[in-house]
Amino acid sequence: MSSKFDHKAAEARWQAAWEAAGSFAANDASPKPKAYVLEMFPYPSGRIHVGHVRNYTMGDVIARTRRAQGYEVLHPMGWDAFGMPAENAAMARGVHPGGWTRDNIAAMRTQLKGLGFALDWSRELATCEPDYYGQEQALFLDLLAAGLVYRKESAVNWDPVDMTVLANEQVIDGRGWRSGAIVERRRLSQWFLRITDFADELLDGLATLDNWPEKVRLMQENWIGKSQGLRFTFHFSPACLASGVGSSLPASFRPAGFDVFTTRPDTMFGASFAALAPDHPISLALAENNPGLAAFIAECRAGGTATADIEGQEKKGYDTGLSVVHPLEPGITLPVFVANFVLMDYGTGAIFGCPAHDQRDLDFARKYMLPVPRVVAPDGVDAPIHADAYTGRGTLINSRFLNGLSIDTAKAEVITRAETQGWGTGTTVWRLRDWGVSRQRYWGTPIPIIHCDDCGAVPVPKAQLPVILPEDVTFDVPGNPLDHHPTWKHVACPVCGKPARRETDTLDTFVDSSWYFIRFASAPANQPFDRAIAEKWLPVGQYIGGVEHAILHLLYARFWTRALNRIGRLGVTEPFAGLFTQGMVTHETYARAQGEGFAPLYFSPDEVDRSSSGATLRSDGAPVEVGRIIKMSKSKKNVVDPDRYIAEYGADAVRWFVLSDSPPERDLAWSVAGIDGAWRFVQRVWRLAEDVIAGNGETDLKLGRTLHRAIAAITADIDRLQFNKAVARLYELVSAIERAPASSTRAESVTMLLILCAPMVPHLAEAGWALRGQSGLIADAPWPVADAALLVDDSVTIAIQINGKLKDSFEAAKGADRAAIEAEVMAREKVIRALEGRAPKKIIVVPDRLVNLVA
């Protein structure tokens, strides 16, 4: 009588049923409590990969559970549809980025629907469509009007072959990742968002995000990088100016000195030199009349781009011959170097060097034979400095009025003096930079600005939005197609009407993903969002995605939300109340060595037969080596396509597998054995669902207890996103029901089992629900509540330890008193034997748990 669960029929039937019933459409006007569950929307690269499946399955379990628990759930899906891969495809294959992207969206939408996710497809959006990016342009103009957007010239990585700007991560060993051309540093006028205005609140806000992983909060904290210290001016010494060295500066640029920033003002008396960044205006000015310095600066620029070799890079400097006066010791002057380790874009681009208490300064001082005055002594005992700078705690020495003070007191003292005497101020410096959003790319949101020779950069009037990206572009010429489009950029100035040019840069795609969660909540045609409706849903209750977005996306979205809040558009400051970062899906690799000096030849899982003992290549039957389980990547050929498994094993088995075994924050190794196991579970539940014997109406207290304990545990596990534990509990419940004799409790348990596993395997649950004659959809069935009376047993197992080692155990009534327990323990044969006649020195009784005899 038992049949196999027909996943293909069930998927088609129940997906259609949910759609017909509008089961997962979120109702803005619902009086129910709201739950906004969101997974990071995908880039439409072409196909769904298993990482997506894991991500969206987790979100789906939460969304379906919340819905069953009586929440009005918003669980939307959309497409992060602008970006470079579409342009690369256009260049490589001659297709249009728009057509390529929209085809991919259609394919991936079909795949997602096939997995049966409880998504509100009526709210679907794609960032590449004018109804989305047009509203983004409107928000950009609002931020511009509020002074949160500005334009400045800044250095960029320029690929002279592709004629485009590259992000830092697209520059590999100083070359463009696509063209291989040596990247130039160019200065371009670019648009910036004032994220640094929000540095303090973005940092403080992290403390309120209790439902974020500690790790992500730390990463953001470090990225924002708050440092407090002293900013002060070094004046050039009269002597060096008088000697004529000062005239080495061009006549047009004769500053009296320069500013430096330090977090260690306590070590002022340990200064032995000052150093400027190679790109510092004074360095550049000096280089105009100094070929040696110009060569040194060129050398500094050449290196440095590659990531790893910074560590080993030698500290190098160029003595400018200039000197500056120590602000606390006017009699002392310090030599001024241009040094390769000083960064122009942090602090003021200039430092004072205190070799005794800073490792880089020490390396530099040793190389150029500079003095190393010690000013902090551990425990007040001065000790010579050799190869390592002393950066620990201690008290000040050799520092006049600071002597004997602690580091912190000395810092405060120096800042107070500097401020009183007017030569410096206590300052906060941030690592965070303003967000440059200009991209010299076609496939992105056009920046809604018109450049007029007379009026400057003029915002496009809102009535003229959206600025539509033209479709008739070509990619046969390198560079930005918008720039060489024949007509698009030529427009009249909105202010004076004279011929003017559109901005041809587009916005960083991180802008698109900085507010899509608001547009999901409310998407009117005539404005970016309806404030009242958006505020009903926001913040997102549970956001789920990969750690790779721990910094940029999550920081930008937090900034954008706060910016909208500041300009009075939205009463929300933090967009994501709960964040969960899931692990990657990994897979074994299969390879054959190709001999000394050659990379191994990799094979995809589809080309390999895997048994428990090893693997063989299907085409020749000979073995291949089974390698490490690593992140899926095209180069290692260990990528699996979920479609194949959905077709063969069914969406439910795939969903069940990605939730099983590994904790969701950890990596999950994909394996055929694992998916086989998931398929077996689906069939086991199906057999139970088919078994409609109700028994003789008797109840089964033991099974009832098991059921209600399972309800309590599974509910708690899903609540904490511990899906692997919920899965284990469901296996236990299935085993218990299978073993239980027929009874009314057993029949009820099967029905409850279906509700409990419905968030994970929804098609199976619906099919079983219908099979058992339940009315309506299981998707509408309320989540069970555990009966507290059934969660407690009347007997407990008490463990007996002697000196902490387990010796025996016995059943006792719950809550039995201490004397009775002790008497039982002392009478037990194993205890008598183990004690060998000795009386225990001490008896520790933990009620209802254990007894420990100290012998």
Add this chain to the structure above:
RNA sequence: GUGGACGUGGCGAAAUUGGUAGACGCAGCAGACUUAAAAUCUGCUUCCCCCUGUGGGAGUGCGGGUUCGAUUCCCGCCGUCCGCACCA
């Protein structure tokens, strides 16, 4: 370099405030059913020792410590992974 996380069977992993380590799954072994296979079901499965039992011992990366009792708390090592990286 620096900040952080983690380390438990053959494998993925469980283990409320410190209280019976290894739940659950995978793989494996044995058995039942079958002409046979698949499927399914039952049992075993941390390691070592022996007198094979209702037996003994060890065991959560390594070394210490606190405690009646430590996978859990503290200190020091070793290893793996991740972030940032010349940040003054």
